Amino acid sequence: MVNDSTPDGAVVAQVLGGDGEAFGILIRRYEPGLLRFATRMLGNPDAAADAVAESFVRAYRHLAQCRDPARLRSWLYRITGNRCRTHLARRHTNDIPLSEAPPLADPADAWAVIERGEQLALVERALAALSAEKREAFVLKQVEGMSYEEMAQVTGARIPTLKMRVHRAREALLAALKELV
């Protein structure tokens, strides 16, 4: 019997054994991170939800092709990254603005929350101004906390290339975030 503490490999085996409901465990496990990653990549929570939903369906459909279930997390991020790139490419042709300012917190909230919302808006705009590759590298490293080795599995890029992207992203963000304390 699998549950929320069962390792990925065993859950994958359960799903491949015909228990489709067990896939819900993987969704619960990885949805928060994937939604955060996709939201940062796309700058739009609705588009991010679409990308993550499509990624999970795609992952389910192709689960038998996941060569190493122990690396499921990297595989899911890779699929989601690809879906985000597809969304970005489509958006490019549809003239939809890349970055929309996120909604600020409810005005009734405390000032601190509003200030935090404004800070986040500033950071998100700076992030959206990066190229998709640099944005992805920065988010995977600094937000998702991945090692460069895992980032290489997710993106397919070489580690020196990823380091360069992260470094360049940091430089650009630092220049843009001088107002952020």
Added chain:
Amino acid sequence: MKLERSLLLACVALSSPLSAQDGKSRLEGRVPEAARPAIDSLIAVAAAESLPTEPLVQKALEGSAKGVPADRLVNGVRRGLLQLREARTIVVRAVPSQPAPEGHVAAVSAALARGLSPAVVERLLTVAPDEPPVPALHAAADLVAHGFDPDSASDVLIEAHNKGLRGDRLLDVAQAADHELQRSGGGTHADALARVRAMLPNLPAASSATPVTRRAPKGS
């Protein structure tokens, strides 16, 4: 088999090129009436701009066959028109001899739809502006879809081209890279591309390979 042969011959005899107007007439009775005026208008715009109309006709037929609601059907065709415009902008930049060879714009549009960046598409077009772009663009899209870095993917395809691989043989580059990636287990994408580079231009041809080498889930 005489019956089959004769029917096939009939098929061949029917296969003569038709005009854009014929394209629109193919929508008759298949596309919902609510969507027809908008779709006809979009196709007319494409024709007026000397863009290929066949992709838009196909998109309209596809959406209709799938039962897509009229508003989304029109949006899908409109999206196709926007993509063709962007494709032509890229082709105009990358292909010095204008008008560009037939099929370039549609091929570039399809490559963009598969998620290739305009920069990668333009780079690949620039390398071989007068050659049919479909194989190189799809090879690049295959590599990117399998997680290879877009720039590295372009590099290896350009190297393959420079070493004499042309046309469909460029698809073998992507296939070989995917094969190397699977074969290596935990190896990186960069390692796989390096091994493919080392093999160039002597890559195994698809004609002698097993068509599909991976497992796949059942479809139903």
Added chain:
Amino acid sequence: MIVDLGGGMTPIDPRLQEALDGERDPGELPTDQREAYARLMNAAQLLAAPPAHPVSVADRVMAEIRTMPPPVELDSWWRRATRWLTRPFAVTLRLRPAWTLGLAAASLAAILLLPGQRDSEITPGAAEGIAQFVGQFPSARSVEVVGSFNDWSRGSLHLRDENHDGIWHGTAVLPAGQHEYMFVVDGERWIADPLAGRYVDDGFGAGRQNSVLIVRSANMVDASR
């Protein structure tokens, strides 16, 4: 705010990069770099916080996959499918420029229903190739291929399950180049080909994907999947 990404940025001190990479104690950094470190870490923390109004996709994903079969390991069927794919046999259907299919569809469907047609000796022309389609649909009553090569028309390219083992297959001679397609199962379920290897969003906003087929020209034994 617009960020100048064109080279106007000041490179960050390598020690700061190392600290951000977790390879150096940030306490060792000079004061100005510690401030930069704090600014970037603060930005990362803001981005790491859950979205203000998180929308779970779990329900919609589960609802969709409940309509799909479990993605079970299929070694045995896969081996059979591979054997079928690699076994030489002749062509069953020629699909020329798409718009001719409307007129020829009924006749071609009749061809596909004829028994013993694998014995034919038709070969593709110089600008054509052979496409092979195969998929496992154990409980299906009918499976057909609908795509850009037949104007997305139903009824012109039916797959067959001669052994009644749930493996449906068929071949077609198609113009060389790219084609998009889907399987239609039992006349109503549209399913992307799990073996296609190439997919593209269909552009109608529901996140559905078409399979993409690249047909190689002249004497290639299979469509390049």
